[in-house]
Amino acid sequence: MRIALFQMTALPGDVESNLALIEDAIIQAAEGGATLLIAPELATVGYGSGDAITARAEPVDGDQIKALAEMAAREGVAVIAGFPERDGGRVYNSAVFTDGRNAPVAYRKSQLYGAYERAIFAAGEPAAVMASHGGLRIGMLICYDVEFPENVRRLALAGADLVAVPTALPRVPEAAIITERMIPVRAFENQIFVAYTNHSGRDELFAYAGRSRIAAPDGASLTTASETDTCVIFAEIDPPKYAASREINSYLRDLRR
Amino acid sequence: MRIALFQMTALPGDVESNLALIEDAIIQAAEGGATLLIAPELATVGYGSGDAITARAEPVDGDQIKALAEMAAREGVAVIAGFPERDGGRVYNSAVFTDGRNAPVAYRKSQLYGAYERAIFAAGEPAAVMASHGGLRIGMLICYDVEFPENVRRLALAGADLVAVPTALPRVPEAAIITERMIPVRAFENQIFVAYTNHSGRDELFAYAGRSRIAAPDGASLTTASETDTCVIFAEIDPPKYAASREINSYLRDLRR
Numbered sequence: 001m002r003i004a005l006f007q008m009t010a011l012p013g014d015v016e017s018n019l020a021l022i023e024d025a026i027i028q029a030a031e032g033g034a035t036l037l038i039a040p041e042l043a044t045v046g047y048g049s050g051d052a053i054t055a056r057a058e059p060v061d062g063d064q065i066k067a068l069a070e071m072a073a074r075e076g077v078a079v080i081a082g083f084p085e086r087d088g089g090r091v092y093n094s095a096v097f098t099d100g101r102n103a104p105v106a107y108r109k110s111q112l113y114g115a116y117e118r119a120i121f122a123a124g125e126p127a128a129v130m131a132s133h134g135g136l137r138i139g140m141l142i143c144y145d146v147e148f149p150e151n152v153r154r155l156a157l158a159g160a161d162l163v164a165v166p167t168a169l170p171r172v173p174e175a176a177i178i179t180e181r182m183i184p185v186r187a188f189e190n191q192i193f194v195a196y197t198n199h200s201g202r203d204e205l206f207a208y209a210g211r212s213r214i215a216a217p218d219g220a221s222l223t224t225a226s227e228t229d230t231c232v233i234f235a236e237i238d239p240p241k242y243a244a245s246r247e248i249n250s251y252l253r254d255l256r257r
Numbered sequence: 258m259r260i261a262l263f264q265m266t267a268l269p270g271d272v273e274s275n276l277a278l279i280e281d282a283i284i285q286a287a288e289g290g291a292t293l294l295i296a297p298e299l300a301t302v303g304y305g306s307g308d309a310i311t312a313r314a315e316p317v318d319g320d321q322i323k324a325l326a327e328m329a330a331r332e333g334v335a336v337i338a339g340f341p342e343r344d345g346g347r348v349y350n351s352a353v354f355t356d357g358r359n360a361p362v363a364y365r366k367s368q369l370y371g372a373y374e375r376a377i378f379a380a381g382e383p384a385a386v387m388a389s390h391g392g393l394r395i396g397m398l399i400c401y402d403v404e405f406p407e408n409v410r411r412l413a414l415a416g417a418d419l420v421a422v423p424t425a426l427p428r429v430p431e432a433a434i435i436t437e438r439m440i441p442v443r444a445f446e447n448q449i450f451v452a453y454t455n456h457s458g459r460d461e462l463f464a465y466a467g468r469s470r471i472a473a474p475d476g477a478s479l480t481t482a483s484e485t486d487t488c489v490i491f492a493e494i495d496p497p498k499y500a501a502s503r504e505i506n507s508y509l510r511d512l513r514r
Binding site: 110111113123126144147148149150153172173174177180181182184185188189218219248249251254255256257 | 367368370380383401404405406407410429430431434437438439441442445446475476505506508511512513514
């Protein structure tokens with residue numbers, strides 16, 4: 001299965017414009033032969049948009065996800081995108097999978113990062129939330145979640161072939177080790193694919209580190225974006241191609257706890 | 258505290274010669290100002306020495322550990338070294354910490370790798386085995402153990418400042434990702450030091466990948482050896498220097514499971 005990542009520069013608080021950007025990227029993904037597009041954390045509202053996040057939070061059956069589902073159905077490209085999820089009085093930092101046909105699947109970030117997020121969001125419970133698409137099992141995590149090996153392991157043990165990680169990693173000194181080393185190691189130590197989709201550009205609060213990538217089970221990066229690109233990048237997710245790697249690096253089979 | 262790693266080329270089955278090599282390295286470590294030397298997996302007998310491993314296996318109170326304890330006491334340098342541990346009818350792939358004064362602390366590898374090891378050894382139970390030295394808490398793992406994030410996490414949550422990893426990593430395609438990326442990521446994701454000590458050279462069964470290193474909490478490698486060196490390398494283990502890194506990358510405090 002061919003997938004695409006959308007390293008986007010979101011407009012803070014402007015959900016309509018961000019949905020239009022995602023729609024453009026879905027069309028590019030379809031033209032490039034992909035059947036899944038992964039957008040960043042809080043892609044619909046922008047990560048650094050502060051109060052607008054709460055103001056524009058919607059339930060999974062709200063207009064944002066309806067719009068994404070319609071695009072997915074029309075273009076034949078499933079979408080994973082971060083959005084602010086309202087559930088009664090609470091707001092979660094969530095990601096949704098929708099293929100436009102089946103009910104959307106939503107994941108709530110369990111590892112909130114720092115005072116900014118904790119002031120806005122409630123934390124989800126750690127859980128293996130997965131969708132099926134194109135014969136693959138796709139797990140979801142968001143940003144800081146993937147920095148904890150336990151979260152990727154949970155999905156791998158539940159059978160994930162690919163873990164999709166919408167993120168909003170700022171330009172911090174740690175950005176290099178997280179993108180260049182940790183993401184490939186997460187793929188390698190679980191013998192799965194990891195798709196890490198970041199923002200680029202900046203908003204009032206943060207400058208983003210870009211460097212989106214898809215890491216393969218052998219730890220190779222199949223595709224990467226630069227720090228500053230706004231772009232759609234592609235890679236083939238072909239688990240049988242890595243059967244020999246899984247056989248030699250038999251972590252999931254050998255694990256004792 | 259200054260520590261030293263001994264990237265050695267062990268003589269298969271020749272315990273006496275290997276103990277002499279380790280003694281030389283302890284003297285070099287002392288001259289370099291180190292108070293701890295870490296030798297590789299099965300340093301006393303050689304990793305690829307087959308039947309000799311079983312033949313030369315000894316309990317923790319046997320002659321091999323007595324010899325190491327005497328060297329440690331004489332030179333004022335504690336030692337961590339891999340050795341084949343006999344316990345009744347079983348042989349474990351173990352590592353010992355001895356400072357020559359207190360009772361030795363032994364750790365048994367819990368993640369045996371491949372048919373070669375499984376034919377020789379019984380597996381230890383996953384456990385946080387730690388020693389105290391120079392004001393630091395030092396955990397032990399052996400080779401394949403460290404490739405499972407759960408094992409390093411267990412030690413970090415038990416309070417380890419440093420995880421010492423005697424290893425025998427062969428020259429396989431995965432050697433680069435394990436040494437250059439996974440070992441630094443293990444240090445970073447737990448905000449601890451990881452000291453990974455490999456063999457160099459070859460024996461009848463394996464050629465070894467060298468590349469020993471000490472990774473710091475920020476993911477930097479404080480010292481590294483080449484693939485082919487036989488050498489003693491040094492670094493300073495200074496946890497307070499990384500207080501800012503631990504504060505920003507607060508994985509142990511934030512972890513939810």
